[in-house]
Structure formats: structure tokens, C-alpha cells
Amino acid sequence: xxxxxxxxxxxxxxxxxxxxxxxxxxxxxxxxxxxxxxxxxxxxxxxxxxxxxxxxxxxxxxxxxxxxxxxxxxxxxxxxxxxxxxxxxxxxxxxxxxxxxxxxxxxxxxxxxxxxxxxxxxxxxxxxxxxxxxxxxxxxxxxxxxxxxxxxxxxxxxxxxxxxxxxxxxxxxxxxxxxxxxxxxxxxxxxxxxxxxxxxxxxxxxxxxxxxxxxxxxxxxxxxxxxxxxxxxxxxxxxxxxxxxxxxxxxxxxxxxxxxxxxxxxxxxxxxxxxxxxxxxxxxxxxxxxxxxxxxxxxxxxxxxxxxxxxxxxxxxxxxxxxxxxxxxxxxxxxxxxxxxxxxxxxxxxxxxxxxxxxxxxxxxxxxxxxxxxxxxxxxxxxxxxxxxxxxxxxxxxxxxxxxxxxxxxxxxxxxxxxxxxxxxxxxxxxxxxxxxxxxxxxxxxxxx
Numbered sequence: 001x002x003x004x005x006x007x008x009x010x011x012x013x014x015x016x017x018x019x020x021x022x023x024x025x026x027x028x029x030x031x032x033x034x035x036x037x038x039x040x041x042x043x044x045x046x047x048x049x050x051x052x053x054x055x056x057x058x059x060x061x062x063x064x065x066x067x068x069x070x071x072x073x074x075x076x077x078x079x080x081x082x083x084x085x086x087x088x089x090x091x092x093x094x095x096x097x098x099x100x101x102x103x104x105x106x107x108x109x110x111x112x113x114x115x116x117x118x119x120x121x122x123x124x125x126x127x128x129x130x131x132x133x134x135x136x137x138x139x140x141x142x143x144x145x146x147x148x149x150x151x152x153x154x155x156x157x158x159x160x161x162x163x164x165x166x167x168x169x170x171x172x173x174x175x176x177x178x179x180x181x182x183x184x185x186x187x188x189x190x191x192x193x194x195x196x197x198x199x200x201x202x203x204x205x206x207x208x209x210x211x212x213x214x215x216x217x218x219x220x221x222x223x224x225x226x227x228x229x230x231x232x233x234x235x236x237x238x239x240x241x242x243x244x245x246x247x248x249x250x251x252x253x254x255x256x257x258x259x260x261x262x263x264x265x266x267x268x269x270x271x272x273x274x275x276x277x278x279x280x281x282x283x284x285x286x287x288x289x290x291x292x293x294x295x296x297x298x299x300x301x302x303x304x305x306x307x308x309x310x311x312x313x314x315x316x317x318x319x320x321x322x323x324x325x326x327x328x329x330x331x332x333x334x335x336x337x338x339x340x341x342x343x344x345x346x347x348x349x350x351x352x353x354x355x356x357x358x359x360x361x362x363x364x365x366x367x368x369x370x371x372x373x374x375x376x377x378x379x380x381x382x383x384x385x386x387x388x389x390x391x392x393x394x395x396x397x398x399x400x401x402x403x404x405x406x407x408x409x410x411x412x413x414x415x416x417x418x419x420x421x422x423x424x425x426x427x428x429x430x431x432x433x434x435x436x437x438x439x440x441x442x443x444x445x446x447x448x449x
Contacts, residue, residue, distance in 0.1 A: 029430060038427045044407065046407055048098060055070055067085060102116070107135040152171060157203060160180060162188065164180065164190040165180045180225070196221075217245075218253060254310065257269045270285075284339070312330045350370050351369060380399065398432050
């Protein structure tokens with residue numbers, strides 16, 4: 001296995017070390033370099049025990065293609081292990097189960113490869129599946145696997161011959177029957193899957209129903225794979241470019257998608273359906289359609305269900321009409337779809353990427369700005385608002401990085417995972433931790449909840 005390097009606080013890390021070491025321990029931040037070449041963070045999740053799992057696409061000296069590397073990092077920021085899978089050259093996502101096992105997914109065109117890793121980083125099994133629909137380039141996240149505890153199976157949303165499908169494997173890697181649903185017209189490709197509370201699966205994804213506007217299907221299947229109900233939404237625009245659909249919850253069913261507007265820009269779409277019948281409960285769009293200013297937009301980057309709120313982030317021109325690159329956080333009522341509040345962070349340059357975490361309907365927003373000069377390090381800023389939309393602190397700078405994801409830990413921690421540019425080692429994976437300013441007592445005695 002190629003050499004992996006972990007670097008700790010040095011001279012150029014002094015700002016973050018001084019800011020975060022007292023609360024998070026001396027190990028943070030963690031900067032990881034596989035073999036002196038490009039390392040890009042692809043996905044990250046917190047495990048049930050508090051460990052952080054990070055999937056990377058990493059290159060080795062002399063290699064022609066990157067490979068998947070899975071990292072496990074403990075709560076103090078120490079690397080527990082790094083395990084590589086050379087046969088996955090394009091890792092896109094992974095899932096965890098309660099036993100501490102991970103399933104890493106790789107996609108290249110019509111081929112899928114999955115590899116299961118054990119709690120100690122050992123490869124348990126790998127499987128390859130060909131003959132799928134080509135993996136579409138979309139806005140929004142890649143389709144990701146899940147662990148279905150009730151069905152004791154890994155589920156992977158894909159397209160097969162223009163139909164929705166969920167490819168499944170048992171915990172030991174045995175292939176299970178595909179679950180396939182054919183749309184009434186056109187072609188479709190699944191991008192999200194969840195188990196239904198009473199058995200079976202929910203599957204969502206995009207559909208091309210030309211010459212009608214394309215859109216998204218959400219389908220409920222019973223345990224045998226038969227349709228219980230299905231719902232189609234076209235976003236109320238004649239757009240031809242959009243994301244997949246991504247399930248947030250199964251009862252009630254909540255879904256988000258990235259919709260192209262009539263201006264060729266984008267907006268966040270949310271829908272909710274009754275879990276038993278598929279009856280629409282509510283829908284929401286942000287920014288709301290404005291006929292006097294139809295080019296108001298937001299390109300969604302992340303969305304999550306937290307308690308009674310749906311919290312999302314994206315890049316928008318709503319707050320600064322002269323710029324399309326402000327970083328935005330949104331909080332919606334998850335029962336009605338009503339917008340609770342919208343807030344923005346405006347940096348010295350436009351927002352390159354962002355991601356949000358939440359504990360109670362507030363927003364912990366990480367924003368990477370366009371580097372100046374370019375290419376160069378991307379400034380990374382943290383901003384936080386409580387559940388009422390009140391700012392918890394002034395924006396705070398961390399080490400420069402292109403943010404991948406933001407995670408709220410079980411205590412007061414806030415973890416930001418991304419990739420950093422370094423002129424010596426090119427791109428490295430960087431994981432930083434700081435306190436959530438909405439959950440700490442300030443020196444004047446004020447405490448935000």
C-alpha cells in the first residue's frame with residue numbers, strides 16, 4: 001500500500017491550532033496525504049460511535065488512475081486506519097451500518113463496483129455489476145447506497161434500461177433480486193432510496209418524458225417490489241437540466257431536488273407526500289417564483305431533515321442581485337414547508353461551494369470562496385445562526401479548503417471536511433473541528449440554544 005502521511009499543526013496552521021486545540025484536543029486539524037499527489041474528499045459521515053469516516057479519491061506516484069481510499073478518524077482527530085481499493089477508480093459515495101461496516105460505491109459509465117470494508121479497515125468482499133444505464137452527470141449529489149436494516153441489505157439506486165432500479169446485496173455480499181419500476185412514459189434513473197416503515201422501498205429520481213418537461217418520480221414499492229403508489233413532479237418549468245431527487249424521510253415522505261428555472265438558473269424544490277397513499281401534503285420553492293425578477297436563483301448544495309426543520313444551503317443571487325455567488329442557509333418548517341428564515345454570508349469573493357449542518361433547525365454553514373489568485377487556496381469561513389435565524393457569532397475563518405461537507409457531532413463539535421491546495425503536495429484532505437457557536441456560553445454569560 002502506498003505511503004499515507006498525516007500532518008499536524010505547523011507554522012502555517014497556527015491560526016486554526018490556536019482557535020481549536022483547546023476544545024477539540026491537540027490532534028485537530030487533520031491533514032491527510034496519500035502519496036504526495038492529488039487527494040480529494042468525496043464523502044464523509046459520522047459513525048454511531050462518534051468516529052468520522054471519509055472517502056477519498058487519491059492518486060499514487062506512477063499510477064495512471066486514482067483509487068478509493070477510506071479513512072477512519074477517531075473523535076480526537078487521530079487517524080485510526082486508511083484502507084485503499086485500487087479497483088475503484090471513481091468512488092462516488094459510501095454507506096455505514098450499525099456493525100461498523102462500510103460499503104463504498106464506484107461508478108464508471110454503465111459499470112458499478114462495490115466494496116465492503118470491516119470495522120478495522122479490512123476488505124470483506126467486492127462485487128461488480130455491468131449493464132446499468134450510464135451514470136448521468138447531474139447537479140446535486142451523486143446517487144448513494146444505504147444500509148436497509150429491516151431488509152438486512154445494502155441498497156443502491158441506479159437506472160436499468162430506462163427504469164428505476166435498486167440493486168441490492170446482502171451483508172455478506174450475496175446479490176439480491178433487483179427492485180425495478182418502469183415509468184408510464186419516457187426513461188428514468190433512480191438517485192435515492194430509503195426503506196419504507198411497513199416494508200418495501202421508496203425510490204426517487206429523475207425522468208425524461210420528452211416532449212413534456214422532464215421531472216422527478218417518487219415511488220413506493222412493497223416488500224415484493226410491486227408499486228404501492230407513485231408521484232410525478234415536473235418543477236413547473238420547462239427545464240431540461242436538473243438534479244436527481246433525494247429522499248429526506250420516509251414517513252411522511254420528503255424529497256428535495258435542484259430545478260432549472262426559465263432563466264437557465266436554479267432553485268431548490270421540496271415536496272412532501274403521505275407515506276401510505278402518496279397524497280401530496282405540501283411543496284415549496286426557494287427562491288419563490290417572481291415574475292418581475294424571474295432570474296432570482298439558488299443552486300442547492302445540501303439539504304437535511306433535523307427535527308421539525310429542513311435545513312438547506314446553496315449559492316444564490318437573491319441577497320446581492322449584482323452577484324450570483326452569495327452563500328445562503330435556509331430553514332423550513334418540515335410539517336408545512338413554510339420558510340422559517342433565509343440568511344446569507346457574503347465574502348470578499350464569490351462563494352465556490354458550501355455545506356450546512358444543523359442540530360435544532362439552526363444552520364452551521366461552511367463556505368469556500370473563490371481563491372485569489374486562482375489557482376490557489378480557497379478561503380473557508382464558518383457562519384452560524386440559531387433556530388430563529390439569529391446570528392450566533394461573527395463569521396470565523398478556518399484553514400483554506402474546498403468544503404465537501406459539514407457535520408454536527410453529538411456534543412458541541414462542528415466538523416468541516418474538504419480538500420486543501422498546497423503548492424508542495426497539491427491537494428490534500430483536510431478535516432477541521434471547532435465548537436458550534438450556537439451551543440456554547442459566551443464570555444458575557446449569554447447562551448444560545
